[in-house]
Amino acid sequence: MTPLQDLRAAVEAASAALRDGEAATAPTVERPRRDGFGDYSTNAAMLLAGSVGAPPREIAERLGTELAQRLGPRLERYEVAGPGFLNLFLADAWHAAALAEVLAAGDAFGAGGAQQPERILVEFVSANPTGPLVAASGRHAAYGDALAAILAFHGHDVQREYYLNDAGAQVRKLGESVQARALGRPVPEGGYEGEYVAELAAEIPDSATADPDRLAQEAVARMLERIRVTLARFGVRHDRVFSEASLYEGEPSAVRRAFAALEASGHTYRSEGALWLRTTTFGDDKDxxxxxxxxEPTYFASDCAYLLDKQSRGFERQIDVFGADHHGYVARLRGAFQALGGDPGAIEILIMQFVHLINAGDRSAMSKRRGIFTTLDELIDDIGVDATRFFMLQRSHDSTVDLDLALAREQSNENPVYYVQYAHARIHSMLEKAGEERVAAALAAAGAATGDDGLAGSLEPAERALVKKLLAFPDEVAEAAERRAPHRVAVYALELAQDFTAFYRDCRVVGAEPAAVESFRIALSVAAQRTIARALGLLGVRAPDAM
RNA sequence: GCGCCCGUAGCUCAGUGGAUAGAGCGCUCGCCUCCGGAGCGAGAGGUCGCAGGUUCAAAUCCUGCCGGGCGCGCCA
Known part of the structure; x- marks a missing residue:
C-alpha cells in the first residue's frame, strides 16, 4: 500500500464512521491548488452533507477529529476551509516515511496498479507498406509504443502488433509503379510517384521484367524492411507483424472461415449479388x-478475419490505434467484432488526431501517393528521436497538434524534453560528487526512517513538495493507463523535473549540515532520479547521465 | 445533411464536479562567489467559443447554436 493509499484509506474510514457505514461516493484526497490549503485536501464533508444532515463545515470539523485519532502524530494539523474542505497538514515524519516507501519499492514504484490484469493486444502504426513512414506515423508509433509500455508497467500482459496491408489493389499499384519507373515510363494512374519508388526500381534486379505480382511482393518486403529500420531507430518494436495476405492463404483461408462464422451467426445476407454484413444491428449507419x-472480397473482409484471429488468440482486450481519417470504420469494425461473438467492451478503437508539420507558418499538405510528405526519418534527422517522441506524446491523442518545425529546430535546446533530461543528468553528476558510499549510506538511513531521526520540523517546502510529487507517480501511471493517455506521463515528467529543480535551487544537497539532512536529501535525489528515468522510459525517451 | 474529434493566455497545449484556471514558448525586468546557467526569480497577458440547464459547487456533466478538422464507396 502506497503512502497515498494509506491516507485515502484513513479518510474513507473516518468518513464511514461519520455516516454509520452507509455507502457514499468515495471522497477525493488530492493536492490542493494553493500551498496554504495543506498538503492534501478532501471534499469528504461536502459529500456527507446530504446523508448526515449537517452543514458541511461542521461535518468537516468532526471528520478532522476522527482523522487526527487515526493518523496520530503523522498529521500535524487540519483546517476546515471554504465551503467545507478539510485541509490536511502532514508532519515531516510522514514525508520521510513516504520517501522510505518510495525507495523500498525500487523499480516497482508505480508499477502493477491494475486492479484486473488483462492480456491486451495493441495494434498500432500498421501503415501501408506502399511508402515510407511519414511524420504522422511517428505520432502513431510514439503513442502506441508508450501506451503499450504504460499498460505493461501497470500490470497488463501486452502484445504489440503491426497489421500489414500486403494484399489488394494498393500493393498491386506499388508493383506497377516500380515497374513503370524501371522502364522509364510514367507511373500509372493512381500509382505512387515518390522518389523511393525509383529507388526500389533500381534496387530490385529484375524490376523491369518481373511478373507484376511477384514484383509487388518484393517491393512490399523491401518497404517493410525500411519501415522496420525507421521504427527501430525511433525505438519502437512490434512483437509481431501480421500479414493481411496470410489471411487468404490455406484451405479454407482465414477469410473464408470468418465468412462462415459470420454466416453462422445469422448476421449476413445476400443482396444484388454481394455478401453483406448487417452491421446496422450493432449501431453502424449502413450495412x-x-x-x-x-x-472479390473487400478490404473489410480481411478486417473481419483479422478480428476473428485476434479473438482466437485469447486476448481479453483489443486496442486498435487508428488515424482520424479512418474513424468512419470504427462502427463497422465494432459491429463485426460483435457479430463474431465479441464483447463490445473488449474492443477499443482509439483515434489519433492529425499532427501538422508547420514550416514558417505553412502547413504542408501530404500525399503518400503523390510523394509529397515529410518522412519520419527526416523529422528525426531534424529534431532528434527524443524531441520527436516527447513532442508527440505531450498532447492528448484526440487533440490535433501543430508542430512548428522551425521552432522545434531552433529551440531544440530549450525543448521541455531537454529540461527533463537535464534534471536527470544533473542528479547523476551530483550523486557522483557525493560518492557511492555516501549514497549507499543515505539510502540505508532513509529506508530505516521512523520519523524520529532529527528531521522533525526541518524539511524545506521544496523538499516536501518534491516528496509529494514523487508520491503522485503511481496515480499518474494509473490514469495514463486507464485513460489510454500517455501524455499524462509526459506532463508529469516535466512537473517532476521542475519540482526537482526548485529543490535543487533551495536546498544544498552534497555537504549539507547536519549529516541527517544531507542524507535525506541524497535519498530524495535518488528517488527523483529513478522516477524521472522511469517516466521517460515509459515514453521511450532516453534518460542520459550526461548531456 | 448525418457521425466522430476539437474550441482554455499572443502561439502550442495541459486540466473529464471543487477553493483565486495552469505549463512551455514568446514578451518585459532582474540574476553567473556556491553541488551542471541546457538554469533561476519577478511581471504583463484569459468573457475557458456562445446561450440555456443540472448541482451546495461546472472549463469539466446535459441540450441547442456558432467556428475548425476528419469521415460518410461493392476504394484501399
Missing part, C-alpha cells in the same frame, strides 16, 4: 459488403 458481386 457493409464483405464480398463483392464479382466474388
Amino acid at each position: 457493409r459488403v464483405l464480398e463483392r458481386a464479382n466474388g
